[in-house]
Structure formats: C-alpha cells, structure tokens
Amino acid sequence: MALKILTVDDSKTIRLIVTKAFKPFDCDVLEAANGVEGLAIASRERPNIIILDITMPIMDGYETLTKLKSDPELKSIPVIMLTAEAGRETVMKIAKLGVRDYLVKPFKEELVVERVSRVIDLRPKGAATNRVKRFDDPLTLLVVDDKPAICEQIKAGLGDTKWTIVGRAQNGEVIDFCTQTTPDCILLSLSLPDDAGFTLFQMLRASVKTKSVPIFGLCVKTAAEEQARSQQIGFNGVITKPIDFDDLKAKIARALNLDTSYKFFQMRDGMLIMSVPVNFNTAVVNEISLHLRPKVAAAVDAGLDKMVIDLSLLKTADITLVKLVLDAIQLCHELALKQWIIGSEAVVTVCRNYEESKDWRFVSSFEEVLAPKVDANLASAK
Amino acid sequence: MIDDVNTLVTSAVREVFDTMLNLRLDPVEFDDKALSEGTHIASAVGFIGRLTGVVYIYSSEAFARRITAALLGLAPAEIDGDEMVNDAMGEISNMVVGQIKSRLSDRGLPCTLTIPSIVRGSNFTIEAVTSTVRWVACFRSADQQEQLLIETMIKPL
Numbered sequence: 001m002a003l004k005i006l007t008v009d010d011s012k013t014i015r016l017i018v019t020k021a022f023k024p025f026d027c028d029v030l031e032a033a034n035g036v037e038g039l040a041i042a043s044r045e046r047p048n049i050i051i052l053d054i055t056m057p058i059m060d061g062y063e064t065l066t067k068l069k070s071d072p073e074l075k076s077i078p079v080i081m082l083t084a085e086a087g088r089e090t091v092m093k094i095a096k097l098g099v100r101d102y103l104v105k106p107f108k109e110e111l112v113v114e115r116v117s118r119v120i121d122l123r124p125k126g127a128a129t130n131r132v133k134r135f136d137d138p139l140t141l142l143v144v145d146d147k148p149a150i151c152e153q154i155k156a157g158l159g160d161t162k163w164t165i166v167g168r169a170q171n172g173e174v175i176d177f178c179t180q181t182t183p184d185c186i187l188l189s190l191s192l193p194d195d196a197g198f199t200l201f202q203m204l205r206a207s208v209k210t211k212s213v214p215i216f217g218l219c220v221k222t223a224a225e226e227q228a229r230s231q232q233i234g235f236n237g238v239i240t241k242p243i244d245f246d247d248l249k250a251k252i253a254r255a256l257n258l259d260t261s262y263k264f265f266q267m268r269d270g271m272l273i274m275s276v277p278v279n280f281n282t283a284v285v286n287e288i289s290l291h292l293r294p295k296v297a298a299a300v301d302a303g304l305d306k307m308v309i310d311l312s313l314l315k316t317a318d319i320t321l322v323k324l325v326l327d328a329i330q331l332c333h334e335l336a337l338k339q340w341i342i343g344s345e346a347v348v349t350v351c352r353n354y355e356e357s358k359d360w361r362f363v364s365s366f367e368e369v370l371a372p373k374v375d376a377n378l379a380s381a382k
Numbered sequence: 383m384i385d386d387v388n389t390l391v392t393s394a395v396r397e398v399f400d401t402m403l404n405l406r407l408d409p410v411e412f413d414d415k416a417l418s419e420g421t422h423i424a425s426a427v428g429f430i431g432r433l434t435g436v437v438y439i440y441s442s443e444a445f446a447r448r449i450t451a452a453l454l455g456l457a458p459a460e461i462d463g464d465e466m467v468n469d470a471m472g473e474i475s476n477m478v479v480g481q482i483k484s485r486l487s488d489r490g491l492p493c494t495l496t497i498p499s500i501v502r503g504s505n506f507t508i509e510a511v512t513s514t515v516r517w518v519a520c521f522r523s524a525d526q527q528e529q530l531l532i533e534t535m536i537k538p539l
Contacts, residue, residue, distance in 0.1 A: 010497070011473040012466070016454055055476065055495050084480025085495060087487025104484075105477045106401035 003027040003120055006047035008038035008064065009082070010056040014105075018051060018082075021109035025122045025208075035059025039067055042074050048120045051112070052099075054083040054090070065097045078119045082107065117208035124182070124209070133184075135249075135258045139163045142183035144174050144200065145218060146192055150241075154187065157245035171200045175207075182209045185252050187239060190219040190226035201233060214255035250283065261291035269370065271306035272299035272337070274328060276321065278313040285320045292328060300335045307332050307339040308369055314343075317350040322357045340369045384433075384486070384536065387517045391437075391532050394481035395521055398474060403452040407521040407530060420444075424501045425471040427479040431493025433486055435514070435536035437479045439471070443502075445528040446471050464502070472498030478532070513537060 003026065007018040010033050019029040030045055032038035034056045042050060050068070054061035061081060069075045081094050081102040094102055101115050116122065133139070141163050143151045151167030158165060166183070168174045177183075186204065190197045197217070204210040217230035221240040230238055236255050239248055253260055264287070266273050272295065277284060296307065309328055311317070325341065332339040343351065343362040351357040363369055384390070392409050399405045421443040428436040441449070450470035451458040461467060475498050483495055514535040521530040 011469055011476070013450070013453055013470040013473045020455060055497065057497050084476045085484060085487075086480070087484040087492065089487055089492050090484070105473075105480060106398045108401060 003049075003122065004030060004045055004047040005116065005120075006030045006032060006038065006041055006045070006050045007082075008032045008035065008050060008056070008061070009053040010034055011053070014053065014082070017109060018112060021112050022116075022122075024125055025113070026125045027122065035061065035064030035067070038064055039071075039074075042068065042077060043071075046074075047077060049100075049116055050077055050079045051082050051116070052079050054081060054085055054094075062093065062097065065094070065099065069098050080115055080119070082112070113208060117211070122208050123212065132259045133256060134262060135253055135260045136162055136262070137258075139184040139252075139256070140181060141165050141252070142174070142177065142186045143167045143218075144186065144192075144197070145169065145189040147189075150189070150218070154243065154248075157243060157248070161249070171196055171203070174200060175203065178204065178207065178210050183213060184256060186210075186213055186215045187218045188215055188235075190217040190223065190230055190238075198229065198233065201230075201235065205234070214252070216251065216255075246283075260287060261295055264288045265291060265295040267299060267302065267304060269366075270304060271308055271369070272296065272304055273308045273310055275310040276314060276324075278315070280314065280321060282320055285324050289324060289327065292324075293331060296328070296331050296335060296337065300337065305337055306369075307337045308366065309339060309341045311341060311343045311347045312365075314347050317347045319354065322351065322354050325360075326356055342366065342369070384491075387534050387536070388519045390482045390485055391478075391517070391519045391534060392521075393485075394478045395519075395530070395532060397481055398477045402474070402477070403449060405449075405452065406524040408524065410520050410522045410529075412518050412520045412531075419504075421502060421504050423467070423471055425468075425475040425498055426501070427472075427475045427498045428496035429479065429483050429486075429493040430496065432491040433493050433536060435534065436496075437475065437482065437535075438531075438533040439475045439478065440531040440533070441471070442528070443467070445523075445530065448528065449474060468500040468502075472500055482534075 005022055005027050007015050007029060009015050015031045019031070022029050030041050030047060032041050036059045038050065038052070052061045052064060061083065065079060068077065068079065078100040081099050082105065083090065083102065084105040086104040091102065100119055103112060103115060113122070141158070143154050143165060145151060145167070146169045148167065151165065155165045166177065168177055188197050188201060201215060204213070204215060214236040217227065217235045217238040219226045219238065219240060227238045237251055239251065252258070263277070264275055274288070276288065299307065307328070309325055329339055341360055341362050342365065348362050351360055395407055399407050422440055423443055423446045424438050424440050426436055426438045446467050447458050447461050450461050450467045453470050476495065479495060483493055486493065514537050517534045519532045521532070522528065
C-alpha cells in the first residue's frame, strides 16, 4: 500500500509544490486547506505523516496540532511543520507540542523530501511494483575506488553481463553521480584515505535516492578491521581482492534479488524444461533447488503437464545432482506431471551406480520425448 | 523603533525569490511611475503583537504570472485564471513577511501574521494613516524586465 502524506496549508500554491515534490515517489499526497479539513482527512485516511502550516483560517496549525496530539487514534502520526514563521518563540511553541521536525518557508522541494524521508520510508515510484529484474537485465554498478585499475578489472570481470560499470574516485563525484542516476548497486572501497569510504556510506544511506541501494565494501582479504567495521555499520557485504567474479555476481544477484531462474528453467513445446549447465557445482545445484518448486508450480498453473530434466550437457554426475533430480521427480509426482530425464552416456553410467538413481530411465534427446511412443519416467516415482 | 526596516525587507525578498524561484532581485531607486500603467496586484500581510503593521507587495500582473509559473514549475500560459496568481502572490508575501516577522521576534518583538489578502487594479495608491511610519523599497529582476515594490507600514511603539 502506498504511503500517504497529508499536506495541510491554506495556500493551494504550497499544496501543489508539496504534491509536485513527492511525485517521483511511491506515495499519495492528500490535501487539506485548514486544520478542520486536515483533522477530518487524518481521521479518515490515517496518513503516514502530516506536513502542517501554522497560519491558516478557520483552524490554525497550533490548534490542529494540539487536537491531533490529544486524539489517541491520531497522536502517533508524525507531524512536520512547514511555516513562514521561524522566530524563537514560534520554534519553542511548536517544539513543546511534539512535532517531529519543522521547516521554514521559503524552502526547496528537495529539503521537504529529505526531511520527510527521515521519518517515513520513501521509495521511488514503481520500485515496489516493478517486475523482478533478471540477471541479464541492464544494471548500473557504481565502483568507488581511487585506483582506476580496480574499476577496469571489474569492467573486464563482468564483461559477460549487460551491466554498466561506472567508476568514481572522490566522494563529491559519487554524490553528483547519485543525484543524477540511482545506481543499482555500489562497490565502495574501504581503504580510501581519511576513512572517506565510511563517511560516504553514511551519506549514501542518509539520501532518499540511495538509502536502499545495496552497498558492498571492497578491500583486501587481510583488512580484517575494515571488514568488521563495514559489517557493523551496515554494508550489505564485503568483496575481497583479488575479486572472485562468480562470487561477486552471486552476491549482487542475491542483494538485488535478481531472477536467475531463466538460466535453468524454460517452458516450450508444452513442457517445462529444467537444464543443468555443464559447469554444475554445489552453488549451481542450490540455485536450481531454490527455483524448482515455484517454477514447477508455475508450469502446472500455466496448464503444462510434462517436465524434462535435461542433463545432456553434463560430463559427469554426483550425489548432489542425483538428489536434485530426485527432488524434481518427487515434485512432479506431487503435482501430477509426467517427467523425462535426458542424459549423456556418462551421466547414465554414473547414475546406475547410485541406489537412488539406478532404476531411472533416460532418453537421449528431446525428439524422443516428443515421440508419443516413449513413456514418461514413471518407474522413478517410487 | 526599528531603524533597519528596508535592510530586513531586502534580505527577506532576496531569500524568498532566490530559494523559491531561483530569481535574483536587486534593490533599485524607488520609481513612483512603476505602478502607473496596466493592471497591478497588491498582496498584503499584516503583523499584530508587540509591533503592528502591514507589508504590501506590488507587482505588475505579468510579473505576478511569471512568479506563479516559476513557483509551480509551469509555463506562464499554463496558469489557469486569477485565483492561482492571487494564491501564489499571497504565499510569496506570507514568506517575505514571515522572514521579517521572525527577525523582529528574535529582537523581542513577537507578533502574529495575518492571512494574506490581494487587491487588483490599475493606477492605485495606498495612503498611510498619519499614525504609521512608512518605508518603500523597490527591486528589479537581474534581467531588468520586472519591478517589485514593497511598502512597509508600522505603527510606532
């Protein structure tokens, strides 16, 4: 549900400026022209925050705030005063009434957004409803390091992705960049001079645009103190140099919740195909396992009744693979899907050696699966 | 009595126009013919308390439309009717006088602002009653296209 911001101001101009300021964010701005209207809307809509003027006809901001704070149902709604009156006595008076913050007119729109975002979790519009990003989608990765070679190394290491790698060396450059473009992920050197990396982390977390962007620390394996500090203050993780790019990709994929299932699952020719890649290892098996149940359920939901487990690319097999295939077969039986296993000769031979897989019936190609005379692997349903 | 009223006014006008409109206004010599032609808008905000008075902000209708458009991030042609302009000019006055009021308040002269009011017309003047002291400040935009007149009237303590 979108956040609700209530602006209470007798000036339509101010209400329009406030509404415009929050347009890029996933929230609804409600408007009231005086305190009476404001209280009525607050009772009805229960906004997440109220931006309240002081000088208004019918009921002014002081009286509105007093009534809000004396209502058990409404008193917990945070209030920010937005007022043209900034004298000491005004500030003291509103502080006593329990406001969360106050802003003085004239004001910049960005300042209102920044103050409100300190109180409620503002997110850019569409962030919550966007489709899940895939690993092969274009992403922007910001690398903050004063050594240009590191950025070049990361560009080369991630060259097989569609990601754009942007390098910046100074904090000011990073802030300028993030003002224009919100990166999807940030790799931040923990060894910048004068603790600049840690200072920058705090600045990025304080900004509404970057507060939710995953930030990984970048340092050498032996920098234990920096790694511990980064974890204490809330970095999403640490990437150690020399960089293991498979590990980096996996960490970024997890942090951004990227969909990698397309690498292993596809629906075509009326069936769900689960393909195990040639370079399978425990991490790959775990990744496939993670997607297995939702993908099979989605296939059944889409009206499919067949599943093919394609092991044809593999040169060998092991017990982790056998367990994965057993899970897939079990799931197929739970959901009444027929299943076939395509295996290379090497895989077939290895599988004959395991008790769990010695009775599996393999086919050698998709054509065999599509041929009506071939029975599904019902024997493995035990 | 306050001896730096026009300094307070200049500081407030610059702060408001620079922050809200990104428009620089410079003080210029008072030109009494500035409001003699065309339709003008006068927006007024009063203050009542230890110090009582009123501040009028005069501008041409064209400048008021330009101010409104800049405030709302619209093109002047998109301004729909006088009400929008009146509201924007009232709010600008509220901010200018709010700034002045805050400085007076910090000097031990607390007061409360009134709701803005707007007068439209041509070739009009505001006369001060004899018991008030009057200051006039005149501003021009950096491009010399527009003029703003601020008239402050305060009742002596």
